[in-house]
Amino acid sequence: xxxxxxxxxxxxxxxxxxxxxxxxxxxxxxxxxxxxxxxxxxxxxxxxxxxxxxxxxxxxxxxxxxxxxxxxxxxxx
Numbered sequence: 001x002x003x004x005x006x007x008x009x010x011x012x013x014x015x016x017x018x019x020x021x022x023x024x025x026x027x028x029x030x031x032x033x034x035x036x037x038x039x040x041x042x043x044x045x046x047x048x049x050x051x052x053x054x055x056x057x058x059x060x061x062x063x064x065x066x067x068x069x070x071x072x073x074x075x076x077x
Contacts, residue, residue, distance in 0.1 A: 012062045013052070024056035036063075 013022035017027035028035050040053035042060075050063045 022057040
């Protein structure tokens with residue numbers, strides 16, 4: 001299990017897919033697909049790092065996932 005450290009009310013999603021603050025389920029795997037059980041997310045445009053808001057306690061959760069933009073064209077060097 002990951003130790004939870006609060007950094008300005010941002011918690012981590014634990015290895016069992018639960019909120020680091022209230023232990024509500026946030027991530028589950030169904031039929032081999034990862035399912036995020038929240039409707040609010042924010043994405044850092046520079047890094048692509050994703051944060052989710054817990055449905056139960058409304059805290060922001062640091063996600064191990066990144067948002068990838070597949071519409072960007074690769075540059076040839």
